[in-house]
Amino acid sequence: MRILVGFITALSLAAVADGAFPSPGEPVTFPTQDGGIVYGLVYGAGERGIVLAHGGQFNKESWEKQAHALTGAGFRVLAFDFRGYGQSRGPHDSKSDEGRHFDVLAAVAYLRKSGAKSVYVVGASMGGDYAAEAAEAEPAAIDRIVLLASGGDTPLIKMKGPKLYIICRDDVEGDAKIPRLPQIHAQYEKASGKKEFIILEGSAHAQWIFATDQGERLTREIVRFLSAP
Numbered sequence: 314m315r316i317l318v319g320f321i322t323a324l325s326l327a328a329v330a331d332g333a334f335p336s337p338g339e340p341v342t343f344p345t346q347d348g349g350i351v352y353g354l355v356y357g358a359g360e361r362g363i364v365l366a367h368g369g370q371f372n373k374e375s376w377e378k379q380a381h382a383l384t385g386a387g388f389r390v391l392a393f394d395f396r397g398y399g400q401s402r403g404p405h406d407s408k409s410d411e412g413r414h415f416d417v418l419a420a421v422a423y424l425r426k427s428g429a430k431s432v433y434v435v436g437a438s439m440g441g442d443y444a445a446e447a448a449e450a451e452p453a454a455i456d457r458i459v460l461l462a463s464g465g466d467t468p469l470i471k472m473k474g475p476k477l478y479i480i481c482r483d484d485v486e487g488d489a490k491i492p493r494l495p496q497i498h499a500q501y502e503k504a505s506g507k508k509e510f511i512i513l514e515g516s517a518h519a520q521w522i523f524a525t526d527q528g529e530r531l532t533r534e535i536v537r538f539l540s541a542p
Contacts, residue, residue, distance in 0.1 A: 338380060338392065345396075345419040347412045348404030353393035353420060355427075357384030362429030363539065364420040365392040366440030368519045372398050375520060379435075379532060386536045389429060393420045395440070417447035421454050433457040433539050436464075438519035448472040459535055462519040465496040468503035476501075476508040477538045479531065483516035493518075509538065 338354030345351060354373050363383055365376040376392040383390045394401040395416050397408040404412075417440075421432045434455050436444030441463025448455045452471040459477045462484055469476055478501045484493045494512070501510050511534055513527045522531050 338377075338390075341391070341423065343419055343423040345403075345412070345415040347415045349396050349402055349412065349415065349419075350400075351393050351396070351416050351419050352400045353391050353423070354380075356380040356390040356392075357388060359387055359389045360428060360430040361388050361539075362421075362424035362427075362432040363388045363390045364417065364424065364432065364434045364444075365390060366417055366420075366434060366436040366444050367392070367395065367398075368438035368440055371437070371520055379523065379535075382532050383536065383539075386540060388539070389424065389427075391420050391424055395443070413443045414446040414450055417444050418451055418454055421447075431456045433459070435459040435461065435535060435539075437461040438463050441519070442466055445469055448474075457539060459538060460497075461522070461531075462493060463497070464500050465493065466500075468500045469508075470503060470505050473506045475506065475538070475541075476504050477511070477534070478509070479511045479513065479534060481513045481515045481517050481522060481527070484518050485516065 338356040341353050341355050343351055367373060367375055373392040373394045380390040380392055395413050396403040397410060403409055424432045434444045441460040444458060445460060445464045445467040448458055448469055449467055449471050455474060457475045462480045464478060478497060480494055480497055485491060486493050515525055515527055517525045522528055
């Protein structure tokens with residue numbers, strides 16, 4: 314199974330590099346439980362769904378290459394804009410970040426209503442923090458979660474599904490250059506159930522890792538984890 318996943322991923326990444334995939338996903342919109350509206354892009358088909366939650370300097374379009382790699386591995390993928398990004402908005406059409414975990418839950422619900430029997434979430438930086446918050450707010454909503462350089466604020470105790478934490482060894486935060494790894498690893502230690510912690514080499518943060526020499530490994534690890542029985 315692992316050899317097959319690696320082969321599929323390699324083909325998917327090669328096809329993306331060659332421009333073999335169409336660029337746009339299918340535009341969709343869906344409501345949040347607190348009265349907001351979220352805009353997203355859907356790629357692929359199937360009963361296994363993946364929600365991609367972007368970082369603070371990114372948007373739904375930033376996941377395009379990763380979305381195609383994941384659809385090549387047999388997943389249906391939904392990348393969405395958090396409220397305050399693109400056209401997505403909260404209940405009062407503001408730029409406030411309050412309630413963004415509802416955006417994650419709304420994306421998960423959309424995939425389930427569209428036929429997905431299992432739904433996983435990959436959250437990067439800010440997106441991972443809100444994904445972790447969503448997973449604890451509704452522990453049964455998300456079947457697996459990948460936290461990319463994130464999850465340092467919310468211990469995943471209530472959520473029982475498998476968890477994968479990935480971060481670069483020298484990733485630091487802000488002008489003070491505070492290492493992110495210790496805080497995130499501390500939350501990993503508190504997490505319940507099956508879990509993994511992977512440290513990549515370098516200092517790239519979250520989605521920026523995909524543009525480095527660690528990018529292909531990062532994609533492989535995500536596909537492996539989400540494809541496991």
